[in-house]
Amino acid sequence: MLHVDASNWGPRPLRMLKCWSELPGYAEFVREKWSTFSCQGWGGFVLQQKLKLMKASLKEWHSQHVQNLEGRMLEIKDKMSDLDVKEESIELQAEEVTELRELSRTLQSLARLQNSMNLQKSRLNWLKKGDANSKFFHYYMSYRRHQNAFNVVFVGGGTVEGVHNI
Numbered sequence: 001m002l003h004v005d006a007s008n009w010g011p012r013p014l015r016m017l018k019c020w021s022e023l024p025g026y027a028e029f030v031r032e033k034w035s036t037f038s039c040q041g042w043g044g045f046v047l048q049q050k051l052k053l054m055k056a057s058l059k060e061w062h063s064q065h066v067q068n069l070e071g072r073m074l075e076i077k078d079k080m081s082d083l084d085v086k087e088e089s090i091e092l093q094a095e096e097v098t099e100l101r102e103l104s105r106t107l108q109s110l111a112r113l114q115n116s117m118n119l120q121k122s123r124l125n126w127l128k129k130g131d132a133n134s135k136f137f138h139y140y141m142s143y144r145r146h147q148n149a150f151n152v153v154f155v156g157g158g159t160v161e162g163v164h165n166i
Contacts, residue, residue: 019116020058023065033057069114076107 020026039049083100086092153160
């Protein structure tokens with residue numbers, strides 16, 4: 001038989017944005033960092049220390065690879081705009097065409113990354129703070145439940161009232 005223990009395990013050791021796994025080099029970074037950590041003690045303590053070190057490493061990695069997405073996207077858009085303006089006046093060289101395509105791919109991947117991060121952050125925010133319209137929805141559902149309820153049934157010219165009688 002399975003037994004589920006509903007014990008409070010305390011705060012989560014670390015949180016991860018799902019979009020990190022889509023970034024190139026993330027898996028190698030985690031594997032490399034995890035293998036370099038060395039701690040002494042019993043198993044639970046070693047795991048706790050490694051997770052603490054991993055959390056600090058991921059914060060640093062996040063600041064280098066993921067933060068300031070808007071700024072990076074604006075830089076790419078400016079470069080693409082410059083190449084587009086140049087293309088209007090003269091024909092682009094092969095290197096510039098490949099650079100334009102690569103910039104477009106990079107911009108799309110950064111936009112997907114930002115969208116994924118915003119979606120996950122909004123879900124976490126919703127879970128923490130709740131829905132601002134919950135009073136309205138609860139009222140509406142309560143109203144609908146009352147409208148759909150059977151209080152009286154007409155049977156053979158007479159009325160039947162009450163839950164047990166109906």
